[in-house]
Amino acid sequence: MNKTAHVFWLVLKELTSLRHDRVLLLFLVYAFSVAIYMPAAGSVIGVHHASVAIVDEDRSYLSRQVSAALLPPEFQHPVLLPYDQLDAAMDTGRYTFIIDVPPHFQTDLNAGRGPTLQINVDATAMSQAFMGAGYIARIFEKELENYRSRGHDTLTPPIKLVTHSLFNPNLNGGWFLAVIQIVNNITIMAIVLTGTALLREREHGTLDHLLVMPLTPFEIMLSKIGSNALVVVGCTGLSLEGVVRYALGVPLTGSMTLFLCATATYLFAANSLGIFLATLARSTPQFGLLAIPVIIPMLLLSGGSTPLESMPVWLQWAMQLSPSTHFVSLSSAILFRDAGLDLVWPDLLALAAIGSIFFGFTLLRFRSSLAS
Template sequence: MDSGQYTFVINIPARFQTDLLAGRQPAIQVNVDATAMSQAFMGAGYISRIFQRELQAYGGQSEAATQAPVKLVSRALFNTNLEGGWFLAVIQIVNNITILAIILTGTALLREREHGTLDHLLVLPLTAMEIMLAKIWSNLLVVVVCTWLSLEVVVKGALGVPLSGSMSLFLLVTAVYLFASTALGIFLATLARSTPQFGLLAIPVIIPMLLLSGGSTPLDSMPQWLQWVMQGSPSTHFVSLSAAILFRDAGLSVVWPDLLALTAIGLLFFVIALLRFRKSLAS
């Protein structure tokens, strides 16, 4: 559950049937990872009804019986008041990071091309990789600083969300994600001829990254083929890493598979964007 592999864990104690037949009213513990909000609340209700139906059938009671065989007692260990804004605040920051990374980098590159600044850079002894790294580094630094300020001032300060995870680890993951997203923004900018065309091109890329990454809709609720497709999106791994680090206080030993996948996707995007950027400079 700490690594995000399971949302529900049911703990049935020893001698449960013996205690049930003896009328001792034994307890079953159901652990629910509520960072997947909609899936957690619906799943907890389904599990409760499954237990009630099975125990009614076992005891020979009808479903219309007035006394339910199972009494559900919920104890929230995190977010005890069940404030939905706590989770939405972090998800909105993740979504804004995605939008800013792609839009800022692509727009900056296109505006420099339109104003002739890019031609001036080509006169200097700079390679295409150095120009790309400069674009990525500058936008990465700005967005990481803004992300840290948003978490400290707005999420923790104004909203009072108790983020228990390591802020430095989250900012490191954010930097890796920005490396992948800004490279994607540069790639889209090399395909567009103007800033309005880039905006139209970015819409069908950004919207699926926001809606299908697992932040708005649980990834497990999607078709299996779509889950596999979204594993190639850096936003899917970033949403998983953000929830694990900030809410579950997961360390590097837990999140390293997603971090490794995010790094590999970022390097792939960077290489593709670099090849396309070199081709656009030569043309």
């Protein structure tokens, strides 16, 4: 009973200390609001609102159909451009794509002479240029097939593939990015908050006061993990509801309770790692230098930024030892695919096991650092 009371009052002490730290509070608010909304709202993974101009030297039915096939939101409405302004428009970067339809294009196509349609691409707009050229090629191929099927060519493909997107029908990359940003920020805050809290107490002499009290290293460490988990889990729930669901309009179909429980389990491991790094550092700047090479691989190699399947096999196995890998898998399964406990329990079990190992190893290091 005394141990539970000790942990409870230590948790209150940690929360009070955080309440008076305005810099960390501002960073916490920013991490779960602006840092979630801006990347997700401004992310453009595919072609979006690309500028297009058409030099129509044919002025036929087919050239008008080709122009009308380029529709928002991928492309802006095509602008008719005189032929003598083509080079100047490309040099000034007014349009990402300029399509030149040659004279007698429809007539030559009907006669089977294989006319050439030119697509000029401004490759300096790298994020959209190469993908957009492929989009335009597929759109024009479809329009030409439709044109030929309306009497000029009776051949039809034996199989017609129709794709339906059950979730995220517009393939909006910002929906996925919003959840990944929350997962990444949870990792950052878990390591930073616990590590800086321990170093702040060491620098201010508060840790020496705790050592003369009837407290054990286990209670001190558990209180820091518990207080951080309360703060981060609470901020995560508010961010999911206020920023992701309401501001960004992402339809989160999974169980919020299950996800927050998985977050608490993940924080058990990540907070232990933060305390371990703090025991190695002697100052806050040194802790920051130690945290960077730990946090960055956890963010980049966990499967959120790059699929695990595209990594070398040895790296895939190595990243199974990182709790962030299992947490990313859990987050996508629960929030996007409405997976229940019966499906995600292996990742939860892996998180709990990795967290227990981290906690035990960190506790040994924490005890030795207090004794020295």
